[in-house]
Amino acid sequence: MSKLPEFIIQRSQSLPEGEVLSPREFLSLGSRAAVDQAFSRLAKSGKLMRICRGMYVAPVKSRFGTRAPEPEKVVQALAEKTSETVTSSGARAANNLGLTQQVPVRQVFLTSGRARTLKIGKAEIQIKHAPKWMVAPSAAGEAVRALAWLGETQSEDSIQTLHRRLSESEWSRLMSLRAVLPSWMGAMIGREALHA
Incomplete structure (x- = not known):
């Protein structure tokens, strides 16, 4: 049975990072x-890292030593393996779109699947379940997550900036999502479209 661990290690080393x-x-x-x-x-021997129940990744070896894989790569690989949609959090989306200068300290992702916490090296990554309307993997979806994170009051100040930052096609996609969004968000996007 000693060939089983060797086979697992060979397989883990043949895979891309994360x-x-x-x-x-x-x-x-x-x-x-x-x-x-x-x-x-x-x-236990450090040849694999347990990230959550029943899921493991191989540590990355470089000339500087061994390190944990990049959390984003692990999260993306987990999403593919579980056939779930996983996206950035609203805070990260708002920062990426230039709607806030705040940089999230904790790494949080949103998923269409179940919530879980991953332990990747010393980092703890939160993956939170979110409604379907919040996990669209597009710039329009990122805009929705940013608006949801900002909330109704702060979003009023940011909707014009958001409109300028999105391409015409992504703004159209955002407009088409209005029916499934919270009423305040759909109404705000509609008002911005009328004033533009």
């Missing part, structure tokens, strides 16, 4: 208990 491994992928090579034990031992 790619997520699950014991389920290796059940054809041994019993569930043997596979779980192999992953547990590899994590």
Whole structure:
């Protein structure tokens, strides 16, 4: 059975940075208990990192030593593996769009799936469940997340800036989302379109 850990390590090293491994992928090579034990031992020895229940990543080796993979890469790989949509938080969206100078200290992502906390090296990443209207993976979706984070009062001050920053096609996409957005947000976008 010593070939099982070797196979897991070879597989982990053949993957791009941040790619997520699950014991389920290796059940054809041994019993569930043997596979779980192999992953547990590899994590204890530092050859793999357990990011959450049943999910592991390989540490990245460089000439400066070993480090945890980039959190964004891990989150994206996890989204692909679970077929969920994962996007930046409203705070990060507002910062990316220039609507706030605040830079989020904690890394928070929004998902269409279940909420979870990932431990990637020393960093703790929050993935929070959000309604479908908040996780659209586009510039218009980023605008929606930014407005939701800013709230109704602050969004009034930022909607003109947001309109200028979005391309015409993304503004049109934002306009088409109004029916599924909170009423205050849909009305605000409509008013801005009339005044533009």
